[in-house]
Amino acid sequence: MKTDAFALRHIGPRENDLQHMFKTIGVESLDQLIYETVPNNILLKEKLDLEPAISEYEYLAHIQELGKKNKVFKSYIGLGYHPTIVPAVIQRNIFENPGWYTAYTPYQAEIAQGRLEAILNFQTTVIELAGMEIANASLLDESTAAAEAMALLFDVRSRDQKKSNVNKFFVSEEILPQTLSVLQTRSTPIGVELVIGNHETFDFSSDFYGAILQYPGKYGQVNDYAGFIAKAKASEIKVAVAADILSLVKLTSPGEMGADVVVGTTQRFGIPMGYGGPHAAFFATKEEYKRSMPGRIIGVTIDTNGNRALRMALQTREQHIKREKATSNICTAQVLLAVMAGMYAVYHGPKGLQYIADKVHASAVTLADALNKIGVYQTNTSFFDTIAVKAEASKVKAIAEKHEVNFFYVDADTISISLNETTSIKDINQIVAIFAEALGKEKVTVSQLTNESMVPENLVRKSTFLQHDVFNNHHSESQLMRYIKKLERKDLSLNHSMISLGSCTMKLNAAAEMLPLSMANWNSIHPFAPVEQAEGYQIMLKQLEHQLNIVTGFAGTTLQPNSGAQGEYAGLMTIRAYHLSRGDNHRNVCLIPASAHGTNPASAAMAGMEIIVTKTMENGNIDVEDLRAKAVEHAANLSALMVTYPSTHGVFESAICEITQIIHDNGGLVYMDGANMNAQVGLTNPATIGADVCHLNLHKTFAIPHGGGGPGVGPICVNEKLVPFLPSNPIINVGGDQAITAISAAPYGSALVCLISYGYITMLGAEGLTDATKYAILNANYMKVRLEAHYPILYSGEMGRAAHEMILDCRAFEEKGIKVTDIAKRLMDYGFHAPTVSFPVAGTLMIEPTESEDLGELDRFCDAMISIRKEIEASSKEETNNIMRNAPHTLAMLTTDTWTFPYTREKAAFPMDYIADNKFWPTVRRVDEAYGDRNLVCSCAPIEAYM
Template identity: 85%
Template sequence: MRTDAFALRHIGPRENDLEKMFSTVGVENMEQLIYETIPDDIRLQSNLDLDTAMTEYEYLNHIQELGKKNKVFTSYIGLGYHPTIVPAVIQRNIFENPGWYTAYTPYQAEIAQGRLEAILNFQTTVIELTGMEIANASLLDESTAAAEAMALLFDVRTRDQKKNNVNKFFVSEEILPQTLSLLQTRSTPIGVELVIGNHETFDFSTDFFGAILQYPGKYGQVNDYTDFIAKANANDIKVGVAADILSLVKLTPPGEMGAAVVVGTTQRFGIPMGYGGPHAAFFATKEEYKRSMPGRIIGVSQDANGNRALRMALQTREQHIKREKATSNICTAQVLLAVMAGMYAVYHGPKGLKYIASKVHASAVTAAEALNKIGVYQTNTSFFDTIVVKADAEKVRTIAEKNEVNFYYIDNETISISFNETTSLQDINKVIAIFAEAVGKEITKVTALTTENNFPTLLERKSEFLQHEVFNNHHSESQLMRYIKKLERKDLSLNHSMISLGSCTMKLNAAAEMLPLSMANWNSIHPFAPIEQAEGYQIVLKKLEQQLNVITGFQGTTLQPNSGAQGEYAGLMAIRAYHISNGNAHRNVCLIPASAHGTNPASAAMAGMKIIVTKTTEKGNIDVEDLRAKAIEHAADLSCLMVTYPSTHGVFESTIKEVTKIIHDNGGLVYMDGANMNAQVGLTNPATIGADVCHLNLHKTFAIPHGGGGPGVGPICVNDKLVPFLPSNPIIKVGGEQAITAISAAPYGSALVCLISYGYISMLGSEGLTNATKHAILNANYMKARLEEHYPVLYSGEMGRAAHEMILDCRGFKVKGIEVTDIAKRLMDYGFHAPTVSFPVAGTLMIEPTESEDIAELDRFCDAMISIRKEIEAATAEEPNNELKNAPHTLAMLTANTWELPYSREKAAYPLEYVAENKFWPSVRRVDDTYGDRNLVCSCAPIEAYI
């Protein structure tokens, strides 16, 4: 046995466990199981054409060598991305800590109170710095957040009858170029007409429903938008503002100017640039728009004892419920990065943030004054961190790059310079020296920063912010370290036990895959740096695209979409562009099976498609005859089918090739949702089943951590028909020959975390990837075999097999007074996160173990479920005072002086022997969802609450 093989560490079951597992499942060997699971006509006939697998040691040496090909120049490019200082205490205790990065989205609030508090801190920071009333738990990046702002304003316009048919949206020419590209992508399909212009000459016509401004502008100009917003509001035009969050420490917040929405990125709050991401965007708006707000909101509620407890609020807004009526398809936030940004605010507090913002501004003013003295004149009349100077751009570029410095060159004689938190006096003198050499002047070294401001006194921030205790109590490293640990202890993550979420594939995030993210030559590069400075990245990203092409059987890949939902949208927009290019713009009908993910119809609606739902059979499969009838009925206008494979019900449907042929025969293309790709890799692929495009969840199948609900990456892989339409970027050339406009802000999306998937594939190789898939299927069928004696299992393949996940039907327990939620909460007492609850079928649990779990962990989970089944049997509807209805049980309950429940404390806390070895205590009792929605509070308590 090769003990240095990465597959040995990644795949859970040991060789000597297989015989027992096969016996339990009822097969002779792995090949029999795979034969009985995957239809023979879609099985791959050869191994994946990938490089030989590397060991962990070889891979880490390899990635370090590639990293040396990246040139980390001092960056003054700006445009929404800035060098930043990641506090070491946050890097070590959050960014590099599996207790934080392996957690799942906090749908089970009782075992996620730490993360929920950290996100509440983030929301509070955003609300107070923007001057708004409500903020969400983060979005994907600034540009997509701006597009969401446009969508929200378009959605709420219908409340004003006068604006019902108005579709024009004003975009300031000061907007970031990547944001303009996103607005162009998102506006056309939903019928919004963009009008780009100068805000000073805007006529406030009644033809407009909204506007968006940049604050400060893309090249640093700080404008006072108070009058503009007042006039817009007077004309029923609602205004969004894309704002630099660090500048809001010193400048008047847009909320105080009357803005309806404020968006931006928190990358400056201690998040590495990472060649474009991941970074947590923010979205803040008015309380009255909360039902139209995209993304998740963390709210304050109470538990069964009336104690304060946090939860995800207003879930009825989300796309999985609203489906084709959703205004957004967002299912991914950037929680890990939002937690870091929130902790940055906690660590520095208001005084620290004021010091940092003042130093950044002083650096810009000092440099501007020194450059003016040598005849390099600064042209912004008012600025925060970015100055614009006049000089020979080509001459300056040559000297700057020789000195390993990057500026942004607007045109041949105009240069933008953005200063940042890392800028020192030495850096400022280097900048001045570069320009002095270009113009042939001597310089006097700068020895101190100026104390002058270079923006109007009227725009100086007067309001206080972050006065709450949490932002004023953790400024030493030991204090913050203990606060982070206190929160971490309240959260159940993969470093405690398996998280068996169906559809979400919570697999191992190996340490060797994660280590490069902390390396400076990978995480310190600006996404708009000259491409020759990112040679290491170019090699890795192109190689990852090739690897994903091989795995999917397709010819092209874009890594730009930074979530699975964005991947869905990108795939549909590529299909739309394909039809338009063939003169078939009328092809807009999208067929979606009734069992599909809620993001599917939401994405199709955003892509401007007409959604036709097709039936599923009693066995949960696509009703082929209904699909055929609808495809023929809509043949003249058919755009595509959206299909998940294996199905959302965890089954390899044997009719899949017939299904895809029906679509192609009627002029449509096939989009495959890659959520269940963990059951395909190395055994079949989207091209073989007849798909034209698929998205992949790199945070599922390809090992990027979920990070508490993000980061995610959702690349799309396409066949040669769609390669020309892969998305572009306005600054760095990427995409196809007939590229659609951008899907996310950065050219390669969240490039930094793509290193993880590159490592995962490189260390597993063809054989390892295929074995991972086989073991995922084995683990699922082993659990199915153990549990189906105790729970009805909904849906299975023609030979009785599950794919990589299964659905347990819990609806019959209602006669005992037990709901599926009770089982989910009781599992916490056994030390487990619940499987996926009530998706895709209400009243069920969907379980997916992944290949990373060994037999001991699988058995622990099965033992817990079987024990719970016995508890259900003993329950009665007439007497609901049982261990299921009272779950979860907290330490406070168990150690209270009185115990008046009809079962023992031991039964409550230690229902099985193994639990006592490693007990996880939920920190609150069951959270009251209704109370939290009725009394929505989504920020830290006001200062008065601490007095």
């Protein structure tokens, strides 16, 4: 046994399990199974041209050496990113804890109450600091949140007869540069016209539906926007405000000024900069806009017993339901980071946050005063943490970098300096000394922080915030550690049992891949630091791009999209740019099979495309003749086909090359959704099947953890003709020579977690990556054979094999009064998270075991499903008081004096022997979905509720 081989640790089945698995499936070898699963004409002829695999020990030594090439300067760049103090209790117990980072999106609320409570704390923090009525469970970054605000206001304008055809959106010139770039990307395809200007000279009589302001402005100026917002309201113009969350502790909230939407990032609430992400953005608005809100909302409801419970409310997966009519394609959140930011607010409480904000502000005022004394004058009339000073930028830059300090150089004689919670008096004196040296002046020494304020009295926050018990009761490390553990115990994660979610690929997130995220020389770099200071990052990111090019067979990659849905959008926007570059402005038709992910049509609509749905046949495959007919019919305007491969039904369709050729013959390009890439790596690739661009879910195929619903990363890989159009960034030079504007805020998106995928590929190498794919297919087919005697399997390949996932048809059980939801809830009693429920076919379960699960775990899951099948058989439609309909069963139910059910306590909680050894208890009974939607509450109960 080669104990230093990473593949041995990552891949589940052992060598001595294989013959049993082969015999069960009915094959002689793994190669025979692959031959019977993957069409021969698309199999790769040669192995992947990647560096040989290295061991975990070698990788960690390598990543530490590479990290030394990153220079961690003192960062005062600002622009939405700040050095922060990550409380050690949060770093150790959440950020580095698989109980938190390996959980899935909380669609199964009964086994996710801990995460849901943590996100409710986050939402409460946002609502109260922003002064709004409702907030969501986080978005991807501040810039994309601002774009979502623009789109929401565009959507709700139709409620106003006078504004229903208005399309101008005002953008303050104070907006962050990266936000402006993302707004430019997102506005044009949906028909919004951006007008950038000075909010003080804005003409309210113009034909505008909305506006966005930055608070404080990009270089620190704090403006009183109450007058602007009042005038906008009088002209029926709705206003969004992009706000710095720490400043809202000290400043009047945008909600109190009358804002309609407030967005921003919570990065400075204890999240490392990480060269750009991941960070949890926030989005808060008015209750009346709740049905148009992007992303997820965590709401309060009740369970079967009437007890308080939490769940995802309202538009859960709304883009999957609304498809091309969705106003957003957001399918994810930044849950792990939102949990950390919410816990930062819990740990510090209102008084602690006030102390931090006051200290940051006092540091900025003290610095401004000291610089003033040496003749360096500050130009902001009011500021929170950022000053703009006049000095010769080139001289200051040379001396600052010699002292390992970064400022932001606005122009030749203006320098922006943003202070943060890590700034000390020693740091302030270093900054003053740098300017004194640059100007040849005698330096001034600061000995204490000033008590002066540079916030006008009318903008000082008077309203209270975070008065709830949870924010005032966990300020010692013991208290917070126990609170975090209490919540963790309520959640089922991969550290307890397999999570066999079809299309979501919940594989092992190896500790060796995760460790570098805690290293300071990786997580402390500002995304807009000069690239020569991030040499380690530049090497790692370029190598990861190269690795992904090899895996996909493509010529270029951008890592910028920070979710799978963002990747879809980015891919379609490069196709759009390609057609525009050739003068084919009319090419806007996108063909999408009926079986596609719901985000596909939502993304195409956001990219300004006309969506034509093509049929699928009874066997689940794309109807090639219908596709051909529609491609020919729309040939003059055909832009793209969006196709998932293997299909969402878990099948390698043999007609794929014919399908892509039809599109090319009719002038279109092919976008491949990479959600199921875990069945392709090393065996085939998007280039081989004839695609032009694909997105990859690094949080699926390439081992970034799901984090309870995020972070995700969705890079796109493209062929040579699309390389010129890869997205840019306004501050760091990235992208092609005809680059589209930015897709997300940071040049490399969520760069910190890209380390995980780099580690995954580097430690597996070509052989290990290919084996991972083969074993994913092996595990799926083993489960298929074990389960198909008990459940109908909906679709199979031409030789009867599944790809990496399969669909169990549970619709017939409704004759017994049992719905697929009942199976999902009963699985909790067996210690398992449900597979994907009712997608892509209503009334089904889609199962994907991944390569990481061993034979014992596969058998436990199959045994549980077979046992449940017997319980279904014993059920009847007339008897609603049965074990399936009552599931899940909680510890409170089992330990009451009275037992009113027609089955035993043992049968309810311990239906199989293995459960007693490692019992997981759901903490609430089945949640009432409808009640939660009718009575939406998305923040902590008011203080009175605790009295």
